[in-house]
Amino acid sequence: MTELGREAKALIEAASGGDEPTDENRARVRAAIGAKLVAAASAGATLASARSSAAAGSALPVGLKTLTLASLTLVTAAGVGTAMYVRSTPAIEAAPPAAVRTTTSDRAGTAAHAPALMDSALPEAVLPPVEPGATEKRRPMPPPSAMPARARGATASVEAEMGLIGEAREALRSGEGARALLLLEEHARRYPAGALGEERDAVRVASLCALGRVAEARAAASQFLRAFPESPHAARVRASCTSDPESRF
Amino acid sequence: MDPLRPGHSRDVSTPAARAPEPRASVRAVDGGIPSFDDLYEQYFVFVWRSARRLGIVDSALEDVAQEVFLVVHRRLDALERGARIRSWLFSIVVRVVSDARRSLRRKPANLGGKARSGVDVDGIGTSAACPEDSLSRVEAQRVMDAVLDGMTDPRRQVFILAELEQMSVPDIAAAVGANVNTVYARRRAARADFERGVARARASDAWRAR
Numbered sequence: 001m002t003e004l005g006r007e008a009k010a011l012i013e014a015a016s017g018g019d020e021p022t023d024e025n026r027a028r029v030r031a032a033i034g035a036k037l038v039a040a041a042s043a044g045a046t047l048a049s050a051r052s053s054a055a056a057g058s059a060l061p062v063g064l065k066t067l068t069l070a071s072l073t074l075v076t077a078a079g080v081g082t083a084m085y086v087r088s089t090p091a092i093e094a095a096p097p098a099a100v101r102t103t104t105s106d107r108a109g110t111a112a113h114a115p116a117l118m119d120s121a122l123p124e125a126v127l128p129p130v131e132p133g134a135t136e137k138r139r140p141m142p143p144p145s146a147m148p149a150r151a152r153g154a155t156a157s158v159e160a161e162m163g164l165i166g167e168a169r170e171a172l173r174s175g176e177g178a179r180a181l182l183l184l185e186e187h188a189r190r191y192p193a194g195a196l197g198e199e200r201d202a203v204r205v206a207s208l209c210a211l212g213r214v215a216e217a218r219a220a221a222s223q224f225l226r227a228f229p230e231s232p233h234a235a236r237v238r239a240s241c242t243s244d245p246e247s248r249f
Numbered sequence: 250m251d252p253l254r255p256g257h258s259r260d261v262s263t264p265a266a267r268a269p270e271p272r273a274s275v276r277a278v279d280g281g282i283p284s285f286d287d288l289y290e291q292y293f294v295f296v297w298r299s300a301r302r303l304g305i306v307d308s309a310l311e312d313v314a315q316e317v318f319l320v321v322h323r324r325l326d327a328l329e330r331g332a333r334i335r336s337w338l339f340s341i342v343v344r345v346v347s348d349a350r351r352s353l354r355r356k357p358a359n360l361g362g363k364a365r366s367g368v369d370v371d372g373i374g375t376s377a378a379c380p381e382d383s384l385s386r387v388e389a390q391r392v393m394d395a396v397l398d399g400m401t402d403p404r405r406q407v408f409i410l411a412e413l414e415q416m417s418v419p420d421i422a423a424a425v426g427a428n429v430n431t432v433y434a435r436r437r438a439a440r441a442d443f444e445r446g447v448a449r450a451r452a453s454d455a456w457r458a459r
Contacts, residue, residue, distance in 0.1 A: 003440075004440055007444075014388075015393040018390035025297065
């Protein structure tokens with residue numbers, strides 16, 4: 001096997017340790033994460049309790065315990081048959097609102113970068129890679145009215161996505177597999193590049209299983225595992241009816 | 250309550266939850282699933298430097314690290330006992346960096362000319378006197394950035410993990426979602442790329458060992 005040459009190794013050695021964070025970096029990021037989790041907790045609680053459209057803007061930070069409760073509520077709502085799957089994903093849906101960006105705003109030294117970061121970087125891509133305007137065009141599911149500013153658009157989209165996926169799960173739990181599929185298709189239409197595509201496709205496999213459409217489920221599962229080989233849902237998809245008719249989702 | 254401490258159960262005892270997934274190299278101290286706090290404390294530096302090595306500009310590293318750990322928090326329940334934690338974390342970093350890259354990544358490298366980050370590679374090495382056959386860390390870092398920026402993403406990822414993090418090939422395979430043969434091939438190609446980049450930097454007198 002070819003090893004690196006002396007010069008390359010010398011460069012690596014010389015650069016060693018040159019790209020590490022300071023204690024301040026560590027502390028600021030941690031504080032920002034804490035703030036976001038609190039905000040996410042309120043969004044999650046809102047979704048779990050009613051998916052009422054007004055919630056995202058008005059909910060107070062309630063701490064992570066509420067996030068946990070929200071997750072449990074989602075599990076309960078999804079029912080025993082889907083509990084394992086939902087348990088693995090609870091907080092994915094409770095995506096942190098993009099609005100709380102304390103890291104940048106707290107930093108005097110890099111404050112000049114804040115607008116660019118807020119406007120284009122993470123909201124655009126990292127959180128929900130959702131097409132801007134999609135929610136407005138197509139009657140977003142839960143809370144369009146509560147999302148006035150562009151800065152909240154990302155959060156609104158994710159919550160709308162969460163609403164659709166959550167409804168699909170509920171339909172699945174209620175034995176309405178066909179309705180679940182319709183909701184998932186609606187999600188796919190509205191959010192072709194949405195943040196929860198992975199979750200949608202996983203639930204779709206379960207829905208097809210529930211309808212006894214095993215061949216389609218198998219194809220969907222295969223497609224899912226190709227697209228998301230590292231997905232936390234992969235194990236569940238593998239264990240679905242596509243491999244074992246008795247297995248639950 | 251500390252919002253960084255998820256309170257929900259991490260029981261992974263169900264059969265489906267035990268289904269094998271390609272993860273695991275750094276086990277939690279007690280052999281179980283590490284807490285978010287533990288992950289943050291132990292791997293913040295790893296996440297940070299990985300994001301930086303993948304091309305994130307310094308001014309955006311805090312935001313990217315924050316996003317990575319938010320994803321970690323959301324996904325922690327899916328982490329399995331004995332998981333390859335660094336592989337798992339790196340895969341998250343790659344995803345976040347990939348999504349964020351346009352605005353937050355350094356500009357493409359052009360060794361021998363201007364480096365992406367506004368660093369004039371030709372100017373590197375002309376300032377401080379270096380110890381014999383070595384570079385100052387800052388200079389070395391700049392050259393390193395430029396060389397890494399010139400690599401394709403797949404090779405760069407493998408190079409970072411193999412050469413800079415000393416990770417095993419199976420762990421790298423888990424991190425980048427490729428099979429081990431692919432990782433071997435990428436590592437070989439990445440080493441050649443890196444050597445070329447270093448040689449170009451040197452040839453252009455971007456930096457020199459005295």
